[in-house]
Amino acid sequence: MPGADPGSFADFYSLQFSRIATQIYAYLGDHAEAQDIAQEAFVRAFDRWAVVSAYDEPFAWVRRVAWNLATSRMRRVKVTLGYLSRQREEHTPEPSPDRVALIQALAKLPDKHRLAVVLHYLANMTTAEIAKQESVADGTVRSWLSRGRAQLAGCFEESQEEVAHHG
Structure with a gap:
């Protein structure tokens, strides 16, 4: 910073920081955010201290920068809150x-039997479509389905017996 007196900035900062931070705190209601914003405004003033220090009221320039930063923050918060309020859980x-019970019963089936039952009954695929997808004969798929249905029936008969026995 050629031509700038860093000592005068340090004095300016020491004398004015709390005034800006207090004003921004009153505006935002968040002490830590107010201090951050005031700090940012003073950093910007320091970067331009050769010019800002020549102003009639350097404090007014720093205050304006701080208020602009605070207003921008308020807008961002408002936009964010608006967005969040429109989100539906x-x-x-x-x-x-x-x-x-069905998921538990299906989990007990061998993989190919489960695949055939799920694709046939839940995905509404024909045995020919399943056979083509799995690269097997149609009869193989029919066998998987038959065995899968028998095993599922057995699982639900066991469940009914347990209910009757414990109930």
Whole structure:
């Protein structure tokens, strides 16, 4: 900073910082944010101290910079809060006991049997479509389905027996 007197800036800063920080604190209601903004305004003044120190009221320049920074912050906060208020929290209902039982029963099936049951009954695919996807014969898929259904039936018969026995 050629021509600038750093000592005069240090004195200026010492005398004026708390005034700016207090005003910005009153405006924002956030003490730490007010201090950060006041600090930023003084850093900007320091970068231009050769010019700012020649102004009739250097304090007014720093105050204006601080207020501009605070106003920008307020706008950003307002935009952010507006955006957040428009976001909807999605609530997904918990799975029904039947769905939980089905998922548990499907998990007990061998992989190919489970694949055939899920694709046929939940994805509505024909045995021919599943066979093509899995590169196997249609009869193989029919066998997987038959075995998968039998195993699922067995799982649900066991569940019914447990309910009857414990109920």
